[in-house]
Amino acid sequence: MSFRRWISLAGIYAVGIRIRVEYETPIDWSQNYVLCANHTSFLDITILNYLCKSPFSFMGKIELLKNPVTRIFFQTIDIPVKRDSKISAFKAYKRALELLQEGKSLAIFPEGRIEHDYPPLLHRFKSGAFRMAYANQTPILPIVIQDAWQILWDDGKTYGAKPGVIHVKVLAPIIPNADGGEAFSSLEAEVYHKMKEAWNICNK
Numbered sequence: 001m002s003f004r005r006w007i008s009l010a011g012i013y014a015v016g017i018r019i020r021v022e023y024e025t026p027i028d029w030s031q032n033y034v035l036c037a038n039h040t041s042f043l044d045i046t047i048l049n050y051l052c053k054s055p056f057s058f059m060g061k062i063e064l065l066k067n068p069v070t071r072i073f074f075q076t077i078d079i080p081v082k083r084d085s086k087i088s089a090f091k092a093y094k095r096a097l098e099l100l101q102e103g104k105s106l107a108i109f110p111e112g113r114i115e116h117d118y119p120p121l122l123h124r125f126k127s128g129a130f131r132m133a134y135a136n137q138t139p140i141l142p143i144v145i146q147d148a149w150q151i152l153w154d155d156g157k158t159y160g161a162k163p164g165v166i167h168v169k170v171l172a173p174i175i176p177n178a179d180g181g182e183a184f185s186s187l188e189a190e191v192y193h194k195m196k197e198a199w200n201i202c203n204k
Helices: 003-014 043-051 062-066 070-074 086-101 128-136 183-202
Strands: 017-023 034-037 056-061 079-081 105-108 140-145 164-170
Touching: 003 017, 003 043, 017 043, 034 043, 034 128, 043 056, 043 140, 043 164, 056 086, 079 086, 086 105, 086 128, 105 128, 128 140, 128 183, 140 183, 164 183
Parallel strands: 017 164, 034 105, 034 140, 056 079, 056 105
Antiparallel strands: 140 164
């Protein structure tokens, strides 16, 4: 078990949080993926650490360098991005492609951030994850984190936190279409549609 995964599991178990995962289809963790998950809670990073059985890197906001735990990884294996900097975004995109080409997985929250809606919605995605998946022909692994927001919404400052069970649905991998043109746009639309459908079912 990796050091990061061990820290994640120890942390959530200590405060009474458990994770239950439902798979639409068995996942071959020897294959690399672009993991795309919705984002409503600071627990989402922990959940992906729990879920992913193979080495991977996060692409996330540069502010995570301020956290004493996430800083360890964002200075080494993860990819920090300064959202308002085109240079930072380009460097992060290039580094992410390199990791995919090396056969490693990449985790991205395609909404880009935790939005202010409460209860949360699934917001439109940014295109970066799908451009990278298409460019490297790496399967997208859609992940719907169903109720982490009920245990800890955002950073917990507004509604606090409580113990409980977080349910996660891992959808079947989606392989990019090799056709040219704006194929990544149709990939983005397909992933969004499937994740939104799963999100709506579990949040009725």
